[in-house]
Amino acid sequence: MIVRRIAGFFDERLGSQSILRTALNKIYPDHWSFYLGEFALYCFIVLVATGVWLTFVYDPSPGGAYASVVALGRTQPIGYLMRQVHHWSAVVFVAAILLHMGRIFFTAAYRKPREVNWIVGVLLLVLASATGFTGYSLPNDALSGTGLRIGISVAQSIPLIGAWASDLINGGSYPGPLLLSHLYTIHVYFLPVAIGVLIALHLGMLFLQKHTQFGGDGSKVVGRRFYPDYALRTLAAFGATVAVLLLLAATVEINPVESYGAYRDWIVPNPATPDWYAGWLDGALRLGPAVELRVFGHPIPAVFWPGAVLTLATLVLVLAWPWIDHAFRGGEELHDVLVPPSAAPWRVGVGAAFVTAGIVLTLAASDDQQALALHVPVTALVTLYQLAFPFASLGAGLLAAAFARQLRRRSDASGSRAERVVVITRNERGGFDEEAAEPA
Amino acid sequence: MKDLLLLTAAAAALACAATAALHANPAIPGLLAALAFAAIGVWAGAAARELHAPSDLSEPRHALTSASSRSPSSSEPVTRGSAFGRAWVVALSAFGVAALVPLVSLGRRPLARTSAWTRGARLVTPEGVPLRPDDVAVGGVETVFPEHRIDAPESAVLLIRVEDGAVSSTPERRDWTPQGNVAYSKICTHAGCPVAIYRHADYTLYCPCHQSEFDVLFGARPISGPATRALPQLGLAVDRDGFLIARGDFDAPVGPDRWDRPA
Numbered sequence: 256m257i258v259r260r261i262a263g264f265f266d267e268r269l270g271s272q273s274i275l276r277t278a279l280n281k282i283y284p285d286h287w288s289f290y291l292g293e294f295a296l297y298c299f300i301v302l303v304a305t306g307v308w309l310t311f312v313y314d315p316s317p318g319g320a321y322a323s324v325v326a327l328g329r330t331q332p333i334g335y336l337m338r339q340v341h342h343w344s345a346v347v348f349v350a351a352i353l354l355h356m357g358r359i360f361f362t363a364a365y366r367k368p369r370e371v372n373w374i375v376g377v378l379l380l381v382l383a384s385a386t387g388f389t390g391y392s393l394p395n396d397a398l399s400g401t402g403l404r405i406g407i408s409v410a411q412s413i414p415l416i417g418a419w420a421s422d423l424i425n426g427g428s429y430p431g432p433l434l435l436s437h438l439y440t441i442h443v444y445f446l447p448v449a450i451g452v453l454i455a456l457h458l459g460m461l462f463l464q465k466h467t468q469f470g471g472d473g474s475k476v477v478g479r480r481f482y483p484d485y486a487l488r489t490l491a492a493f494g495a496t497v498a499v500l501l502l503l504a505a506t507v508e509i510n511p512v513e514s515y516g517a518y519r520d521w522i523v524p525n526p527a528t529p530d531w532y533a534g535w536l537d538g539a540l541r542l543g544p545a546v547e548l549r550v551f552g553h554p555i556p557a558v559f560w561p562g563a564v565l566t567l568a569t570l571v572l573v574l575a576w577p578w579i580d581h582a583f584r585g586g587e588e589l590h591d592v593l594v595p596p597s598a599a600p601w602r603v604g605v606g607a608a609f610v611t612a613g614i615v616l617t618l619a620a621s622d623d624q625q626a627l628a629l630h631v632p633v634t635a636l637v638t639l640y641q642l643a644f645p646f647a648s649l650g651a652g653l654l655a656a657a658f659a660r661q662l663r664r665r666s667d668a669s670g671s672r673a674e675r676v677v678v679i680t681r682n683e684r685g686g687f688d689e690e691a692a693e694p695a
Numbered sequence: 696m697k698d699l700l701l702l703t704a705a706a707a708a709l710a711c712a713a714t715a716a717l718h719a720n721p722a723i724p725g726l727l728a729a730l731a732f733a734a735i736g737v738w739a740g741a742a743a744r745e746l747h748a749p750s751d752l753s754e755p756r757h758a759l760t761s762a763s764s765r766s767p768s769s770s771e772p773v774t775r776g777s778a779f780g781r782a783w784v785v786a787l788s789a790f791g792v793a794a795l796v797p798l799v800s801l802g803r804r805p806l807a808r809t810s811a812w813t814r815g816a817r818l819v820t821p822e823g824v825p826l827r828p829d830d831v832a833v834g835g836v837e838t839v840f841p842e843h844r845i846d847a848p849e850s851a852v853l854l855i856r857v858e859d860g861a862v863s864s865t866p867e868r869r870d871w872t873p874q875g876n877v878a879y880s881k882i883c884t885h886a887g888c889p890v891a892i893y894r895h896a897d898y899t900l901y902c903p904c905h906q907s908e909f910d911v912l913f914g915a916r917p918i919s920g921p922a923t924r925a926l927p928q929l930g931l932a933v934d935r936d937g938f939l940i941a942r943g944d945f946d947a948p949v950g951p952d953r954w955d956r957p958a
Contacts, residue, residue: 494736
């Protein structure tokens with residue numbers, strides 16, 4: 256009764272009932288892989304909820320930051336748990352975005368008319384990683400402080416603007432007095448607001464363009480109504496995401512800053528490896544050539560190539576991917592029907608090569624620990640990974656493409672499983688004869 | 696059955712709040728909260744299944760392009776673009792250029808990249824103990840700072856003791872290593888990590904971040920890994936009271952290179 260009165264109030268003023276009815280009745284296709292993006296969304300919600308709480312206990316001053324984070328473990332009733340959930344959500348957030356992106360890529364969901372949403376998605380990945388890195392740096396412990404120093408070294412290596420930008424962030428030369436408070440503002444304000452806006456755009460475009468689906472001719476979207484059917488399903492996804500994040504936080508300790516000690520520029524924990532999603536950049540720095548160029552008397556340090564150029568080139572390549580795909584494939588038609596990966600072996604190959612390159616660089620980020628465990632010189636592993644970066648990626652790409660081609664050939668030869676009908680008869684020798692029959 | 700799940704969620708949520716309020720081990724409220732959300736999730740999943748709602752409902756897709764829109768107004772030629780002419784673009788560009796001024800002014804800071812080392816500063820341990828040439832045994836290593844400036848940024852130094860006369864140095868650095876005490880900046884020239892590990896067997900310094908190696912006997916020049924520049928050396932001497940002192944600041948800028956560092 257009260258609900259109806261309130262609904263009536265808004266409907267008389269805004270016409271909200273018909274908008275709501277359209278939204279609640281909207282049809283969404285269902286497939287397990289469509290939930291990957293939702294996991295990311297729910298990670299973000301957990302990040303905001305725990306992050307807001309953490310802003311009330313964190314102290315961004317250079318002298319107080321580390322102590323304020325360590326104090327969470329002792330004086331706040333659930334402060335330790337909050338920080339663990341927050342950090343776990345951050346690393347799972349990036350992982351969920353990447354998996355979601357993999358689904359989009361391998362099923363070619365980025366094609367016209369969804370290229371713009373691909374760009375928004377890629378920017379979300381960049382912002383999620385940047386938010387992760389700035390947040391990871393806030394405790395100012397020995398590990399994250401070292402990572403931050405490396406990040407600033409990379410920023411400083413960029414010609415013309417790098418040193419300027421670094422001084423801006425630091426409030427002077429490194430280590431500047433304003434470094435942490437600037438990172439704090441960026442981490443709790445600029446980046447999350449930008450992510451929120453982009454998520455709204457991402458979902459708004461999804462709503463407008465309707466979701467892609469497997470099968471069908473693309474003239475209509477086939478699936479389930481949002482309310483109550485899909486709403487219950489996404490609530491289940493929400494509950495599962497939060498439960499997993501809490502379970503991880505309660506049972507597996509992440510980033511124990513208490514044991515690293517406060518950051519001082521002369522102390523580093525050994526081994527020193529970053530959060531998983533930054534591993535490929537750290538690995539690239541380890542594999543990069545020891546070359547320092549000079550341009551008009553200015554240095555171009557070695558970290559510029561693996562740290563800045565590789566990152567930017569990767570970003571441009573990924574952003575441009577829908578148009579690269581289009582350049583090879585052509586056509587101006589709209590694509591609302593997803594392509595199974597096996598139907599496009601070359602795309603599987605490109606994706607596999609890309610993933611392999613990322614894995615090689617990430618593995619390289621712990622080459623010192625591998626060298627220790629395997630009793631081989633670390634320089635040998637560096638050479639191995641330097642070779643693996645182009646060649647293993649290429650090899651994995653070709654192999655995956657060949658595998659997908661094999662799958663396609665097999666399914667071409669036999670038709671799809673649903674249509675294939677065979678008649679099996681027992682022969683006189685006791686075996687079976689198989690005869691293809693026309694589908695009914 | 697389904698109601699039991701919701702009751703479980705409610706009970707777990709209350710238990711979570713209670714254990715948190717009682718300052719229990721953080722894992723306990725964490726696991727209880729996980730249970731509460733898991734129960735909600737399972738409840739929703741079960742409820743969705745129980746709906747037996749059709750999964751083949753359909754809605755037509757429409758191309759979103761305005762070209763296919765049937766609204767009469769959109770078929771009129773758009774002439775409103777002329778309201779913003781070329782002069783507008785010029786004006787806007789000028790604003791863009793003007794906006795660069797506050798942006799650029801944000802970052803102008805004097806480049807203050809000298810360390811805390813001065814001529815005559817004693818080498819002290821992080822605990823503040825001054826060192827004599829014999830305090831570090833041959834094969835040993837100690838992190839040192841200028842006296843009264845412990846923890847000063849960009850100033851950490853590795854004091855390494857090698858056999859007297861083992862260091863090969865250029866003529867101007869010949870007197871920088873009294874009794875085999877040789878000192879280099881601890882900040883890596885590659886990406887700024889502390890070059891934390893010394894191996895006396897082959898006289899190398901090793902950075903745990905990106906595995907650059909430096910040769911202690913030859914001016915800490917890089918011998919493997921991504922670093923391109925030697926670690927800056929701190930010239931040493933012994934003062935009248937027999938303590939190790941610096942001859943001055945480092946012989947090169949500390950830390951990784953940047954665009955605005957002079958050659």
